[in-house]
Amino acid sequence: MLVSEITPDLVRHLGVLARIQLSDGEVERLTGQLDAIVDNIAKVSxxxxxxxxxxxxxxxxxxxxxxxxxGDLLTPAQVLQNxxxxxxxxxxxxxxxxxEQ
Incomplete structure (x- = not known):
């Protein structure tokens, strides 16, 4: 199994690249979530x-x-009747x- 390379510093860097201001709590939560995603991709690979x-x-x-x-077409009169x-x-x-237009 591949050892995860997702670190809080990497998540902060990704936030800067995406122009998203992340709080410390968000960085911590996203680090865990991205780590799980990378691990699952490694398992599939x-x-x-x-x-x-x-x-x-x-x-x-x-x-x-x-x-x-x-099919059967309507006449112009039928189209305009209503x-x-x-x-x-x-x-x-x-x-x-x-x-003016």
Missing amino acids: EVATPDVAATSHPIALENIFRSDVP APDSADGRFRVTAILGE
């Missing part, structure tokens, strides 16, 4: 072999796509840009 394929998900996933076939306001075969909406 020990058992990872070329015989085992890398996976992003434990269960094989497959996208199911439907055929892209156009519109609060329309003109010239288009939706009419309140202007959001100033007159």
Whole structure:
């Protein structure tokens, strides 16, 4: 097993790099947490072999796509029949840009 190299000084340095001001309590807590993370990564690295394929998900996933076939289309009149306001075969909406645009 790999001996951890996470020290409070390293955590303070990482805080400076990330521009995060850490209190002494936060440094102590993060030192332990980062130490545990590094140890777990080392354990995974020990058992990872070329015989085992890398996976992003434990269960094989497959996208199911439907055929892209156009169906029954609405006429312009059907589209606009419930519109609060329309003109010239288009939706009419309140202007959001100033007159200069």
